[in-house]
Amino acid sequence: MSSKSPIKVAIAHSNKLTCVALSTIASKNGCKVLFETTSGKSLISKLKQDKSIEILLMDIPLKDLNAYTVIKEIARINPKLKVLIVSSYTHPFTISYMAYHGICGFIGDEADETIIANAIKSVHLKGYFSGKTLSRREMNELAEIPVLQVTKKQVTFLQYCCTDMNYYEMAEKMKISHRTVDWYRDLLFERHNLTNRADLVLFSLKTGLVTLS
Known part of the structure; x- marks a missing residue:
């Protein structure tokens, strides 16, 4: 992956080892990882402090606050931030909820380095990643369907x-x-x-x- 300047990336995942793995992949493929965290509250705090982050790689479950809450906070904090979900939680409700709230792609934890690198590049250049878990067509369709909220x-x-x-x-x-x-x-x-x-x-x-x- 090449660009005039590194893509500024943040990583939030429930598994510390996955955080490290994602950070390594991103760093090898033209990205500058600004921070890693396993905590939803920490993520929100860091996003408020640094609006320069371009892409967030995020899991569904996080400590303190999960992605269901965080994704709505992101819309208020930095609506231009591009969110790529990297998670093993691929239930239809989860995918629909995240698509409705504006994610740019959804890939499973089992994705290899090539898929992850291509997903980051696609989100950066095109604004979306069309993959096996969530295609661009599905993303566009689900974004228009009001999702059932859970209080x-x-x-x-x-x-x-x-x-x-x-x-x-x-x-x-x-x-x-x-x-x-x-x-x-x-x-x-x-x-x-x-x-x-x-x-x-x-x-x-x-x-x-x-x-x-």
Whole structure:
């Protein structure tokens, strides 16, 4: 990859080793990596401090704040920043959500060095990367379809669904009524075509809305 000046890149990934690997690949292919982080809060803080970053390579789950929250913050902090998702979390809901919020490409963690390098180059030169996980056509189509939002309370509910708490205990922990917990459950069932608590757990984990430490 060649250009008059290095492409300024930042990396945010839940796995430190992947951060290092992505940094190495980017550095070998005409990029200057300004920082690496595993924390969503740290990422937001650094993006506020440095508006010169051109491309962000980001995972879905991050410490403190995940990509579902971060992607909306980026739109406020630096709407010109080009975001390339690099993650193993490729659930249809995740891809749709990220496309709607303006990402420039989505590649899986299994992508090799050539694909990652080509993706960075494509995003830099064209503003998008069309790949196996998300094509340009799909990206454009999904960007026009309002995505179902998941509130902080609903995410908290999903986190508790991944524990051994019953619904009554969740309501007490969240300081809401049992009926509200039932409403969260039924709403998520309906919106995402789920039928039971096991489905809720699988949806939470496969989308990266919830990660188990």
